[in-house]
Amino acid sequence: MNIFSSTFTTLEQALNYSSTKQKIISENIANADTPNYKAKDVNLSKSFGSDLESSIQAYRTDQRHFTYKPLSSELTKVFVQNNVQYNNNGNSVDxxxxxxxxxxxxxxxxxxxxxTSGKFSSLLNVIKGGR
Incomplete structure (x- = not known):
């Protein structure tokens, strides 16, 4: 039996992605003056994209509205941007x-x-019986 909806799992995965991206950005900034350092970046995972696709429903009230397009199915990984060079010392951090x-x-x-806080507040409200 699943007590929580899949929204918590999706939010957890999104927070993990954001946390990883924060670490990578911090590494890039810290190594901005390091010779031959190549900037890194992070992609969304297939599982994160498929979870979002299953949890997000789009309802169009007018045919002129844009249709929902799911996220791309790139692999989760930290990758190095090798073909870019911004500085004369081989560093690729912008x-x-x-x-x-x-x-x-x-x-x-x-x-x-x-x-996430709103979801937990809703659960607390249910537990307290709406008081």
């Missing part, structure tokens, strides 16, 4: 891009935390 990624990842993480 600090401005990394800071932008850091800010957007922080917004994404905060949204996930808010959603």
């Amino acid at each position: 600090v401005d891009k990394e800071m932008s990624n850091l800010a957007s990842n922080q917004i994404y993480y905060n949204a996930l935390i808010e959603r």
Whole structure:
């Protein structure tokens, strides 16, 4: 018997992805001046994408609205960007891009935390009997 809906699992996977992305961005920024350091990035997993596809339902109220397109099915992995070089010393870290990624990842993480908190608040309300 599953007490919680699949939403908690999906939120957990999204938080894990965001946490991994935060670590990779931090590594990239920390090594911005390291000679021959290659920037890294993170992809979404097949399982995360399929969980989202099964938990997200799109309802179009008008035929002119965009249709729901599921996430791409890329493998989960941290990969190195080998074919890019921004500095003369062989370093491929673009600090401005990394800071932008850091800010957007922080917004994404905060949204996930808010959603998780809302789910737990709903459960607490049910447990207390609506009081």
